[in-house]
Amino acid sequence: MSARELVLWGATGQAIVLGEFVERLGFRIVALFDNDPTIASPLEGIAIEAGSTFERWRSERSGDVYGLVAVGGEHGDARLELAARMIDANVVLPVVVHPAAYVALDATLGEGAQILAGAVVCARARIGRSAIVNTRASVDHESQIGDGAHISPGASLAGCVLVGERAFVGTGAVVLPRITIGADAIVGAGAVVTHDVPARAVVAGNPARVRRYR
Ligand SMILES: CC(C)(COP(=O)(O)OP(=O)(O)OC[C@H]1O[C@@H](n2cnc3c(N)ncnc32)[C@H](O)[C@@H]1OP(=O)(O)O)[C@@H](O)C(=O)NCCC(=O)NCCS
Structure with a gap:
């Protein structure tokens, strides 16, 4: 079975932590979004894309796309807002x-x-x-x-x-x-x-x- 395409939103520590193991669950990270696209990508070979372009990126991609909010710390509000935005864009949030x-x-x-x-x-x-x-x-x-x-x-x-x-x-x-x-x-x-x-x-x-x- 081919790997399921996964997008992460958040490009700091939590992205590194998730990036370490999601392949073992059958996912392949295909994109990394952050509201600050000027920071250096923590994942080799995956450029950071601006959060403002997320919906357009999704609309240009057919088939199932999975997504995870990679935001740690005290930012529970941001986690839920970004999750809702992903779901609205027809992205499936896996456990x-x-x-x-x-x-x-x-x-x-x-x-x-x-x-x-x-x-x-x-x-x-x-x-x-x-x-x-x-x-x-x-x-x-x-x-x-x-x-x-x-x-x-x-x-x-x-x-x-x-x-x-x-x-x-x-x-x-x-x-x-x-x-x-x-x-x-x-x-x-x-x-x-x-x-x-x-x-x-x-x-x-x-x-x-x-x-x-x-
Ligand atoms: C408790 C906490 C939220 C307070 O943050 P803050 O309001 O910015 O507080 P400050 O850093 O300005 O510290 C204020 C005072 O509280 C003390 N303090 C800070 N964190 C403390 C803690 N966990 N336990 C006891 N005292 C603490 C500081 O030493 C400081 O005391 P002082 O005025 O005598 O120097 C924060 O320090 C904390 O513990 N965060 C958790 C971080 C964490 O676990 N991250 C995991 C990421 S995966």
Whole structure:
């Protein structure tokens, strides 16, 4: 079977991470878009095209095209906006699971979800659309990760944790069982989250305290 054509939107770290393994899932990266086309392409042989030309590029291409939003960090809003733009342009957002990740058979993954190397998604967990479970992060049983949210490398979410849409959990953070993290909230690197986090709050420390609101 020939490789499925894949377009990435975002040309920085997340594109490098995805570029490392998507071929093993049967995709071939055919284009790389970024809103800043002046940056150097991180993928050999693939030039960066301006985001403003995306719809025209798609209209000139027949057949199935797959796409992933390659935007990491705290930019959950951008992840969801770009995902919607790709879907509007008749691009299919696949779920990608790194071969070295574990996803429970009864976990559910939304379109465009990205599960990276060493990550563990446990029983009955639900991962939202275009959400990222980054390197070696773990999402334990029955936890739910909202659309566009990002669980950073090494973060550990205990069972039954709810993470709101577009929220960001920093690297190495620990979230205790049954905690709710509100939409658009940010959990700092290394935080230990012992209480629910309000929407748009930025929390950090052990125990995590609200530092400000976005
Ligand atoms: C918590 C965080 C969001 C705060 O960002 P910010 O509002 O820009 O804060 P600043 O960098 O200006 O730091 C403000 C203060 O908080 C402290 N601080 C920053 N991050 C902290 C953290 N994770 N835990 C504890 N204290 C922290 C800083 O040392 C600084 O203290 P000071 O005023 O005494 O020097 C950010 O530092 C963070 O942890 N981001 C997560 C990054 C990450 O995990 N990225 C993964 C990408 S895949």
